[in-house]
Amino acid sequence: MKTRLLDAVEKKSLKKNITHFEIGDTVNVRYRIKEGEKERIQIFTGTVIARRGRGISETFTVRRIVAGEGVERIFPIHSPNVVDIKPVQSGKTRRAKLYYLRKRVGKAVRLSQRHSEHTALK
Numbered sequence: 001m002k003t004r005l006l007d008a009v010e011k012k013s014l015k016k017n018i019t020h021f022e023i024g025d026t027v028n029v030r031y032r033i034k035e036g037e038k039e040r041i042q043i044f045t046g047t048v049i050a051r052r053g054r055g056i057s058e059t060f061t062v063r064r065i066v067a068g069e070g071v072e073r074i075f076p077i078h079s080p081n082v083v084d085i086k087p088v089q090s091g092k093t094r095r096a097k098l099y100y101l102r103k104r105v106g107k108a109v110r111l112s113q114r115h116s117e118h119t120a121l122k
Helices: 002-010 099-103 117-121
Strands: 026-035 038-052 059-066 069-076 082-089
Touching: 026 069, 038 069, 038 099, 069 082
Parallel strands: none
Antiparallel strands: 026 038, 026 082, 038 059, 059 069
């Protein structure tokens, strides 16, 4: 009973059109930053290493390497500050969580690219 009530209340805040992306995909996340009275949109590009939760509390973790240092950021999917999520390329994975990428450096961080059936036919 309680979850049905919570789901009904949360449904109003859920985003309707979320771009489909999976673990291992490289994505561009555009999110809104407020600095004083100014507002701007910043892009965070990286590999999706985890997704968790459901409903309004669903989040995903994006990792990238900046100046030789790994940077991870957790984004709530249904946050009003997350403007857009665009998949750039899809990676081939066999795991639900890619935490093993944290130990890797350089070219070892790259995932093999998944080829869609449409491109294979052309």
